[in-house]
Amino acid sequence: MENKNQALLFDRIQDNYNAFTTEWAALAPEELIEKAEEIYAVQMTKKHLMSCVDEQQAAWLLCYENPLEIMRDRWIAENGMEMVHDEDFSHALWAVMDCQDTERLYALAKEVEQSPDQDRPVTVREFIEKHQGVAYDMMTPGGYVYLTPEKAQLLLDGQSTKGHPGSPEYTLEIPAEELLEQEVVNARFSDGAWHLLSGYIHEMDMEQEQNPMEGVTLC
Incomplete structure (x- = not known):
């Protein structure tokens, strides 16, 4: 499937968002008020980021455990609550990818072993x-x-x-x-x-597929 990294990033962002909502649910009302800007930024990022990410950028973001956190922080830096809210994350994305401190400030994703069937068709x-x-x-x-x-x-x-x-x-x-x-x-x-x-999925019966060299005797 083409754009597989974008699909994986979509899932990662959803997992990040679920973790944030679980954290918010445990906060007292006054704490939620203090985090209003952060919460709004998370929601904005989740809603609009995928529209600005290409396959190469998605692969880069997947190197990090919480890409939603990274883009949230950058969006706040560029679009604080008292500024004009920009739904285009292109510049924010370019900025974090260009920043040499990103890897130092944010946790890298744990290495995940590739599954044997990772390249099989996705229905x-x-x-x-x-x-x-x-x-x-x-x-x-x-x-x-x-x-x-x-x-x-x-x-x-x-x-x-x-x-x-x-x-x-x-x-x-x-x-x-x-x-x-x-x-x-x-x-x-x-x-x-x-x-x-x-x-349509075009499946080949590998057992019936004849090897071009089958039956040929090499001297």
């Missing part, structure tokens, strides 16, 4: 199950499909969905299994939705 079913609660704007072999979070859940439950070949007036029914078992070829997150390109 639409697996992708939606992993990234729930958002919309999906999809280009599939059966046509264009747009799924709200609710429609995505219905699809997982086995309900067919509707697509069109380029014009909504020519709507067609796409069975759930046909769509869910397709491979996610490309994934990009922006404007609150995943933009996916999917295709």
Whole structure:
């Protein structure tokens, strides 16, 4: 799947955000007030960062345990509560990547062993199950499909969905299994939705695949 690092970063940021919300839940009301700027910055970062990150930048951020914290701090430095709030994180991202102190100030991610099947196809079913609660704007072999979070859940439950070949007036029914078992070829997150390109998985029976050298005697 192309843009795999962006998908992994999306998941890492969600984990970081969940950790922050757990921390906030344990605070007293007066402590929450003191952290208002920090909380707002975390929410802004989570909402808008992925729209500004390319694959190379995502790979860099994944080197850190808490990229959400890094970008939160930089956003506060550039857009304090009394300043104009800039939803474009491009400059903040460039700044932290260019800063030589970033590695010294923030914890690096623990090394994760690569799983043996990391390069196997990621199905639409697996992708939606992993990234729930958002919309999906999809280009599939059966046509264009747009799924709200609710429609995505219905699809997982086995309900067919509707697509069109380029014009909504020519709507067609796409069975759930046909769509869910397709491979996610490309994934990009922006404007609150995943933009996916999917295709059929072409599996090769390795046991039946003939070795070009099979049966040849070398002298």
